[in-house]
Amino acid sequence: MVISTQVLFLSFLALTCSIGLASDPSPLQDFCVADPNNPVKLNGIVCKDPKLVEAKDFFRSGLHVPGDTNNSAGSQITPASIVQIPGLNTLGISLARLDFAPNSIVTPHTHPRATEILTLLEGTLLVGFVTSNPENRLITKTLNKGDVFVFPIGLIHFHQNIAHRPAVAIVAFSSQNPGIVTIENSVFGSKPDIPTNILAKAFQTNPAIIANIQSKFLR
Numbered sequence: 001m002v003i004s005t006q007v008l009f010l011s012f013l014a015l016t017c018s019i020g021l022a023s024d025p026s027p028l029q030d031f032c033v034a035d036p037n038n039p040v041k042l043n044g045i046v047c048k049d050p051k052l053v054e055a056k057d058f059f060r061s062g063l064h065v066p067g068d069t070n071n072s073a074g075s076q077i078t079p080a081s082i083v084q085i086p087g088l089n090t091l092g093i094s095l096a097r098l099d100f101a102p103n104s105i106v107t108p109h110t111h112p113r114a115t116e117i118l119t120l121l122e123g124t125l126l127v128g129f130v131t132s133n134p135e136n137r138l139i140t141k142t143l144n145k146g147d148v149f150v151f152p153i154g155l156i157h158f159h160q161n162i163a164h165r166p167a168v169a170i171v172a173f174s175s176q177n178p179g180i181v182t183i184e185n186s187v188f189g190s191k192p193d194i195p196t197n198i199l200a201k202a203f204q205t206n207p208a209i210i211a212n213i214q215s216k217f218l219r
Ligand SMILES: *[C@@H]1O[C@H](CO)[C@@H](O)[C@H](O)[C@H]1NC(C)=O
Pocket: 070
């Protein structure tokens, strides 16, 4: 009886650990610089011949240049992920520069494959994330220059520039390709629409209100 309880407990532990450690797999060689032109499809990108690898495969310049925030979102992401730096392939890490126009908002979104760690270089941001079911607790913080904040993998989070001046942050990710799921785009702007009656049920409102929101997303 005691042994079977232990076995059960260990199986449970193994299961939760394998979920908890789900992230980019560790590299099995020094590097595997991405060869984006290779037609082979696998989980990641095929390595280029190591003899042909050069310093520029591990490099990008220009992160000192402010991103253009003159757009409807009022923010700009300047990535340094595997597309810009093929040498990141298999290394489980990437980063980006984020520029925020005064009073702009990066709406609620999640990175399905990465924890995010943000360093605020200039400005003042209100940031937050929501824990999963059943608590759904909102954890928020006002950040000033030099502050660092972490958004755990998969959780929905947002950034708001609460000052009347631009803000700049560097965000790093625990994936070569963190991905972005923007909540309003996924829920109301999918192609084709999620059936209106399903969203009406989810948001406890009538289908006409849902249809109105869905109609605002250009498709
Ligand atoms: C912002 O974008 C709009 C539309 O593209 C353009 O008309 C305007 O001149 C831009 N403003 C600045 C400051 O660049």
